[in-house]
Amino acid sequence: MSIFLSLRTITPGESSILTFTNPLLVVIFGTIFVGTKYRWIQWLGVLIGFLGVFITLGASLDMQQSGTLLGFLSAVSWSIATLLLKKRGSTxxxxxxxxxxxxxxxxxxxxxxxxxxxxxxxxxxxxxxxxxxxxxxxxxxxxxxxxxxxxxxxxxx
Structure with a gap:
């Protein structure tokens, strides 16, 4: 739903890029909330991923627009769902x-x-x-x- 609403104020490309930061957030949230250990190469991938997002959207990323926040919240919710599925999905x-x-x-x-x-x-x-x-x-x-x-x-x- 947040992706749908984000498209009202930002472009589909911006929404897509923000939404698909979810694998990067899975690594961060997995470390903080689940205690998952990742290798340095995976952390390097997260850093490069966020650098790519910044390079792609940096100049046009307007945190004042509701679509930017909603696009990012979709990535956050998707990341949380991924971690919950990993923990409870087999049930x-x-x-x-x-x-x-x-x-x-x-x-x-x-x-x-x-x-x-x-x-x-x-x-x-x-x-x-x-x-x-x-x-x-x-x-x-x-x-x-x-x-x-x-x-x-x-x-x-």
Whole structure:
């Protein structure tokens, strides 16, 4: 939802860059809150990552815009969710977890779009196929595979 709202005041590129700082934040939050130990090369990667964000957005990054804060908060929430999944994910069924994520995210986006967007729907066979592809393959299947592989990797350790 915060990504959706960030797009009201910043560009999609800025929102994307801020949102995808989440792996960098996982390292930081994992160290602070979970006690995960990372190698120096991983910390170097975090430093280089934030340097890249600064180089890319530094001059245009306006902390006064609500979109900047919301884009960064999306990365923070995604990082926290990643750490929670690592800690508690094996106690959930992959399909149930995926269903909850898709349902709650979809409902929030539906409410957000109803409140903030002008609704213009053009129903064609192509638009139906696009929605089905995004809903099934690019959301449900993609996240289910991600959860399955993440759990498999976590259980192997």
């Amino acid at each position: 959930f069924d992959t399909w149930v977890l995926t269903a909850y994520q898709m349902l709650s995210g979809g409902l929030l986006l539906l409410v957000g779009s109803a409140l903030f967007e002008k609704v213009e729907i053009e129903i064609t066979s192509v638009s139906i196929l696009i929605i089905l592809w995004l809903a099934i393959m690019a959301s449900i299947v993609q996240f289910a595979i991600w959860f399955f592989l993440y759990r498999k990797k976590t259980l192997e350790k």
